[in-house]
Amino acid sequence: MRGRTETVMSDYNFTSIEKKWQKRWLEEKTFKTDVRAPGEKFYCLDMFPYPSGAGLHVGHPEGYTATDILCRYKRMKGFNVLHPMGWDAFGLPAEQYAVETGTHPAVTTAKNIARFREQIRSIGLSYDWDREVDTTDPKYYRWTQWIFEQLYKKGLAYVAEVPVNWCPALGTVLANEEVIDGRSERGNHPVIRRPMRQWMLKITEYAERLLKDLDKLDWPEGIKEMQRNWIGKSTGALVDFKVEKLKSCEVEKQEDTVTVFTTRCDTLFGATYMVVSPEHKLVAKWLKEGLIENAGEVSEYIRKASMKSDLERTELNKEKTGVELRGIKGVNPVNGDRLPVFISDYVLASYGTGAIMAVPAHDERDFDFAKVFNLPVYQVVAQSGEQGTGNGEPGTGNGRVPYTGSKAFTDIASGVMVNSGFLNGLSVEEARPAMIKWLEEKGVGRAKTQYKLRDWLFSRQRYWGEPFPVIHWEDGTQSLVPEEDLPLTLPELADYKPTGTGEPPLAKAKEWVNVVDPKTGKKGVRETNTMPQWAGSCWYYLRYIDPLNDKCFADPELLKKWLPVDLYVGGAEHAVLHLLYARFWHKVLFDLGFVPTDEPFRKLVNQGMILGTAYKTKRGVLVPMDKITWRDGKPWGAEPAEEGKEPNPEEELVEFPAKMSKSLKNVINPDDVIRDWGADSLRLYEMFMGPLQAVKPWSTKGVEGVFRFLKRTNRLVTETAVEDRDMSREEAASLARMVKKVSADVETMNFNTAISAMMIFINDAEAQAKKAGNLPRRYVETFVLCLSPFAPHLCEELWEGLGHSRSIQFEKWPGYDESALVENEVEIPVQVMGKLRGRVKIPAGAAADVAEKAAAANPDVAKFLEGKTIVKTVFVPGRMVNFVVK
């Protein structure tokens, strides 16, 4: 690959061309946005990266190139384009590096940002670099803290003692989203549950609006659906169950009420037991009051449940566990049945009321539990048309009829109520409101909407994050750092290690922590938690609009002009986290009157992941690239041997795309691609691989293909005589086809087919040049204009070579001549019984009889018509003819 550089350089010297134009763009601020200039705005946003030590990977330029092409195109169409870039730079890796080496995270971060900026510039992306933001810059996080204060003042931030995901290895608490199968997303360490004092944000208060407003967003349906599931709205009812302490059939005590949440209140007649979560407040109360006869057993279960990590809770759930609370019974309000009450960890304290009524006949989980504990299972819903099940006809049953099925019957759509008193004969849909009405009339229940969404755990026990601008005073009060004193900057620390006790590293900065009120002399301590990484990314798109403003986070006039973001492009991995949090903050700022729109991102596009090439064995085991030997161009390798065993025999491997990873050694570095083929080839290939949204495997051969196209373009434009002559009919047609296709495809972001249209054009153009010995100026220049958003460096160079002194970015996007596309004669396919049998040339716009006559006369067609009667003829003008024969 390196060896042929010399030959390559002699005709298409991409390295010097790209350096030259990148330098010029930067010096001349070619892409500077005047946010106050008139003109229709286009705000195009890329998800800003975390500047890791590893540098860019080929996934980054994919989305960035797509938006860059669109932005360059929009500028040429006369739009005022805002296209910025910045750094989401708070986060754990820089802090862990600091723990290991003692280097301040700010130093590491600055170094990584410099590298990222350099790499991004080497791709030729048209950002306005005067708008760069960095979430770790005090001038930036001053406003992150300021927004937190607004949330606090609105009552949306509070401190709570909550069971959290504590990761001993990282010495910190993690958000639910950062825990995967009971292990930390970062580092894969075990996570346990432990109650701790934490900052929470009341995102639940916005659940309904976050759900409802999804409908008006132009986002991928899948992402919207994921957010809907995450918010998890369900409508049902709260039902009150009295709890009795019984003593030899006499009610000794009845004062407590357990309220359950259910979406199936229609099945209330079928409830055969109740379950409360081990953490339920009443359980502790009953134990204290001595109501529970088997208190020892119950306490032991509670203790074990609290020790379990989420992973264990999930894993052990294959077999249901629990303990009955002996001595008390719940009373079913609809029929007075006395029900046993259990505690079990299959009921979550954090959802609904932490208590359920169990209807094993019509709920899978209850059914499983009932089988383990041998509890009665009563049928109250039957398949429509089978109402005879149970004790007879609909409308008559009211008994406790055992359900005999082998699994729970949960079909809501076809279910009909049986054995349920006043509900008998109703469908499930009808029975629900009927039961709610009954519950409300008796005062023992009411309709209720419940969400899965929990409040946002907003604090981390880390150093490298935004400090909370909060002071806790010795008298127990709490106050915010005054807005004018922001930012509250991070103190210097000698030692960034987690304390391991859960107390954050900031607690070590004694001078910073301890404060004295200058007026009253009151003593206080600063909050030592820091904000999670999501904080800075929740509002960065607002700061880009007015990044240097030191009076407010952004000028309201400019926000009014530039919001919402017109297009947001990034990876699908942020589907629920970043995008939900950012929407939440935006809505709060909207309610407070700080932003003019209630949603931040109008249109969202997710680019698909780029996979690496990998090879697997017959059994499907992936073999790292450096363990593969090539024989006759075929890959051979062996599965890694188990410890202490004989090595496995080598076998021929099969190509299999897989995520790029260090362990597979198949990571493609954009720097290498740029060195060998240039940034324009990198850009073009990333777009040519396939649709932006699709997951696609990287192919080095594919890069060579687009490189060849650029080389041919360069040669055609620089080595063909360009004349000021009119285009031939053929030239005009091929040019118009290309411009039309490229314009339409860029608008819809189908970059792969736009590039293929330009490849078709260059094939045509080479033939034309050969034939005529020269090419018309308009023909060549229009092509260079169309290619310029895709391969900007080469096109600037060619444009200059064509005698223009101004950057091609300032030119108008070309139109096309519709009349050049009109043809005199068209060739259309002829089918007999829907099978293609021949083609005929007919005048464009020919009438049906003319076309049919010509079609029937075609010898290839005629032989299939011979001896047959034409029953029907289908003619689609300009498209095809089809004969139906008998």
Added chain:
RNA sequence: GCCAGGAUGGUGAAAUGGCAGACACAGCGGACUUAAAAUCCGCUGCUCCGUAUAGAGCGUGCGGGUUCGAGUCCCGCUCCUGGCACCA
């Protein structure tokens, strides 16, 4: 289990219900060259038939359906990828 998305040549892919495989990669053959690289020209879905021009059949994961006509629309499956998962 639930939700979403997908399945088209050797590969990446393209195709308003109207010529399936555009464009590119790989492969094969040729030109140029002492040679190689680069470049250029031609062929390239599968099967059959044939000296060849040509021709025939099959073909968009599987099974049905609608239609003059289905990769595309409808019904029923299979497999893959991602997300969620004891949320009552």
